[in-house]
Amino acid sequence: MKMLQQATLLEEFRFPGTLFRVRKIPIAQGWRKIYIKWEGNNPTGTQKDRAAYMHVRRAIEQGYDTVTVGTCGNFGASLAYFANLHGMRAVIYVPSRYTNGRVREMRKYNAEIVYVDGSYEDAVERSVLDAMKYGYYDSNPGSVNSRVALESFKAIAYEIVAALGSVPDLVSVPMGNGTTLAGIYMGFREMLDMGISRKLPVMLGATTGLGNQIAETLKRGSEELVPLREDEVRETEYNEPLVSIKAFDGEYALEAIRRSGGLAFEFYDEELLQLAEELRMEGIDPLPASSSSLGAIERYLEFGGYFENAVAVVTGRRF
Ligand SMILES: N[C@@H](CCOP(=O)(O)O)C(=O)O
Numbered sequence: 436m437k438m439l440q441q442a443t444l445l446e447e448f449r450f451p452g453t454l455f456r457v458r459k460i461p462i463a464q465g466w467r468k469i470y471i472k473w474e475g476n477n478p479t480g481t482q483k484d485r486a487a488y489m490h491v492r493r494a495i496e497q498g499y500d501t502v503t504v505g506t507c508g509n510f511g512a513s514l515a516y517f518a519n520l521h522g523m524r525a526v527i528y529v530p531s532r533y534t535n536g537r538v539r540e541m542r543k544y545n546a547e548i549v550y551v552d553g554s555y556e557d558a559v560e561r562s563v564l565d566a567m568k569y570g571y572y573d574s575n576p577g578s579v580n581s582r583v584a585l586e587s588f589k590a591i592a593y594e595i596v597a598a599l600g601s602v603p604d605l606v607s608v609p610m611g612n613g614t615t616l617a618g619i620y621m622g623f624r625e626m627l628d629m630g631i632s633r634k635l636p637v638m639l640g641a642t643t644g645l646g647n648q649i650a651e652t653l654k655r656g657s658e659e660l661v662p663l664r665e666d667e668v669r670e671t672e673y674n675e676p677l678v679s680i681k682a683f684d685g686e687y688a689l690e691a692i693r694r695s696g697g698l699a700f701e702f703y704d705e706e707l708l709q710l711a712e713e714l715r716m717e718g719i720d721p722l723p724a725s726s727s728s729l730g731a732i733e734r735y736l737e738f739g740g741y742f743e744n745a746v747a748v749v750t751g752r753r754f
Contacts (some may be wrong), residue, residue, distance in 0.1 A: 453476055457469075467744075479507045479513045486510070489586065490492075492521075499570075504527060504559075505558035507675055514527065528550075529541075552614070559576065577681075581683065591619045595746055597620065605637045608728055611678065611679050638695040639732065646678050647682065647687050649682045671711045699733075702733040711723040
């Protein structure tokens with residue numbers, strides 16, 4: 436029943452699901468194939484639309500009139516959009532230093548903004564507490580409904596296999612909380628378990644060198660997520676979506692990277708801008724942080740990795 440319900444939800448809103456082959460970048464020429472899974476054509480321009488859509492549908496089915504999330508931008512804009520589309524109230528918690536265009540977009544979709552003094556993690560915590568206090572549907576990572584986002588990203592794996600006809604050797608995903616990467620890997624696992632496919636891809640996590648709990652854990656070779664202090668992390672204009680003091684789905688992402696024989700690679704602003712430029716030559720205009728997935732594939736080759744075909748999930752457009 437649960438699976439049937441989910442399939443129905445996925446069918447009701449069709450995400451554009453664009454997958455195209457990279458042509459201009461030297462490493463992608465010849466026999467080696469690199470594809471971009473482009474999420475920038477989604478309604479608010481990022482993969483978060485997939486999760487927000489499913490959260491709003493569930494909230495309606497469960498009789499809620501208000502949805503909430505803590506956000507730095509993308510997830511909040513998505514949730515506000517789908518809530519507004521379905522006549523629901525959205526209360527979005529934003530760290531007070533964020534007054535960017537994405538916050539204006541949330542207001543455009545009639546969301547109520549609550550500014551929180553502190554980090555992204557503080558905004559999430561406040562949203563979770565208020566969800567309990569006021570009876571809002573909680574869309575936060577790490578909350579009672581956190582499985583929903585993971586489930587929603589499985590569809591990316593299915594769309595990749597549908598477009599290519601098979602599982603690629605390598606899949607590279609930008610990594611903040613680890614939710615997108617973990618969800619995509621779960622999709623590949625599900626297809627393998629159901630006999631739809633015959634292998635799993637190697638998973639690459641693409642993140643920032645200025646503070647991500649999952650990458651730090653891998654570097655230190657720790658079995659469990661290592662705690663990161665706020666003063667060990669530095670947020671910049673371009674790395675913000677990849678920074679994570681507390682990676683809410685970090686355990687799942689770690690498992691996906693380790694079990695698939697994958698790696699995580701770290702990038703800095705200049706590199707992210709350069710990668711975004713490379714992707715502009717391919718005809719898309721991505722958020723620099725989202726371009727890190729292409730960088731991880733390039734880095735993997737430099738480190739002597741081998742693949743015949745790879746997919747870089749480029750999670751959002753430039754705003
Ligand atoms: N936040 C980034 C990276 C992927 O997000 P995650 O929190 O699911 O790891 C983005 O949206 O591109």
